[in-house]
Amino acid sequence: MANWFRGRNGRQDDGAASRAPVVDEASVRTALRDVRDPELGRDLISLNMIRDVRIDGASVAVTVALTTAGCPMKHRISGDITDRLKMLEGVEDVAVDFGEMTAQDRQNLMVSLHGEATELAPAFTEESKTRVIAVVSGKGGVGKSTVAVNLAAALERAGKSVEILDADVYGSSIPVMLGALEKPNVVEGVIFPIESPTGLKFISMGNFVSEGQAIIWRAPIVNKALTQLMRDVYWDEPDFIVVDMPPGTGDVALTVAQMIPKAEALVVTTPQADAARVAAKAGKMAVQAHLKVIGVVENMAYAECPDCGKELRIFGGNGGESVATELASKILGRIPIQPDASGEPGNALYEEGSAPARAFDEVAASIAAVKVRKKLRVL
Known part of the structure; x- marks a missing residue:
């Protein structure tokens, strides 16, 4: 006083x-x-x-x-x-x-924010301003999840609001990569994304099971779980939702693609010919599901020589160009390898200003610059 x-x-x-x-x-x-x-x-x-x-x-x-x-x-x-x-x-x-x-206050609030129970959250509808970037790959081990989280971080650095949907149900790695293993908050049936220590918001099936527990589900159950993540999670219509898709062209990946027809596919490959071949298949699946392939990212493209600064193509091959040509698309970025491996628990984001982070900034700038044409509703 x-x-x-x-x-x-x-x-x-x-x-x-x-x-x-x-x-x-x-x-x-x-x-x-x-x-x-x-x-x-x-x-x-x-x-x-x-x-x-x-x-x-x-x-x-x-x-x-x-x-x-x-x-x-x-x-x-x-x-x-x-x-x-x-x-x-x-x-x-x-x-x-x-x-x-009160219970009534909560219910009224959730309805005003999230709407009544519908098939998809408003952010995934055609009318929403939110762009959905589905990060796809033909196989595991090419760094798809690393690309997903670092692309999200780069979009945030560019001033965009971003959230991450970890749809890789069997291999949910986003919670560990971002260092956030806690259970999400649930209010009146609405699930709220978890905010990681880095500030990125995400939701993952990995936060609903114990660390290290294997998810042994048949496809119909997995599809139901993914539907719940896209329907019951409070996606606050950010500028971008980055979806870490399951690798390959299986039932789960097809379900996600069909449920979010406005999604744009970003195809991840490595330089090797084998990785490029299956990455092209994943891109073609996206096209068959009527998704737009926005571009290709070649991960682990090269290592920088510490003495001379030249690119060392330690994996050989020209996978990125091969995939881009086959999909009639373009390479948005080539991500170099760093000696300190990305993907360690809670340390999956490349340091701002590093060579990989700068490469992701270029990818984010290219994606953000794309003008998305809305579909006209026929009356």
């Missing part, structure tokens, strides 16, 4: 009062429009999460209604509110109290 200066007669000094900045509830609520819920991606005011504002001189206290009392982002929300309100002139102390929404 502010300490008011009082004269000898005990009355408040009018000069001090006139100099004290005026803080009112309207200014507090206006400021809180700059504070977003980390999971929902919307400001606290529009989400109706600010339920009470109390002002006592230079002290401000607010009550926040969380979707669930155990919200994992509670401390972050509190810090963001405190930091923002202390920017207001005249505010010295901020107290944040938490409550919990």
Whole structure:
């Protein structure tokens, strides 16, 4: 509480009062429009999460209604509110109290954000602004998941909002690569993407099972699980959703391609002829599923000689050019190998400014520059 200066007669000094900045509830609520819920991606005011504002001189206290009392982002929300309100002139102390929404409040909120139960989340519909980039490969071991996460990071560096869908159900590696193995938060049947320590948001079947546990499911069950990830997850219509697809041309990959017809396929290969041959098959499957092949990435394309700086094509071959030619597409990037292997737990992102990161920045710039033509709805 502010300490008011009082004269000898005990009355408040009018000069001090006139100099004290005026803080009112309207200014507090206006400021809180700059504070977003980390999971929902919307400001606290529009989400109706600010339920009470109390002002006592230079002290401000607010009550926040969380979707669930155990919200994992509670401390972050509190810090963001405190930091923002202390920017207001005249505010010295901020107290944040938490409550919990009623079941009806939660249901109303989820319906307003996510809509009623539908086949797909709004982000995957033709009308959405979100572009879906399906990262595909003909076989495992070519670094498809590494390409997916580093492409997502490069798009974020370019100022785009990005989320990752790990659709590689049998070989879910995204949680380990990004160092986030916790279970996702679920509110009224809506699953919220996990925010990794790097800041990238993603969802993966790997976060629903214990680490190291094998997923032994037949295709119909896998297809149902993938449908749930595309229907029940709160995808906040970011600029891009990067989908780490299962390798090959099997039933799972075909299901994902058919469910997201607006997706654009990015084909990953290595220089070897064998990898290129099966990568071209994966690209052709995407075309047959009516997806647009946006380009080819040649991963592990070369190593840079530490002495002379020349490219050492240690795997030989010309896989990237071969795949691009067969698919009537183009190479968007050739990713070099670094001595310190990418893909270690929680350390899968190349350091910004490194040769691989710069190559991914070029790929991201090429993808972001593509103008997507919306399909016209026939009435």
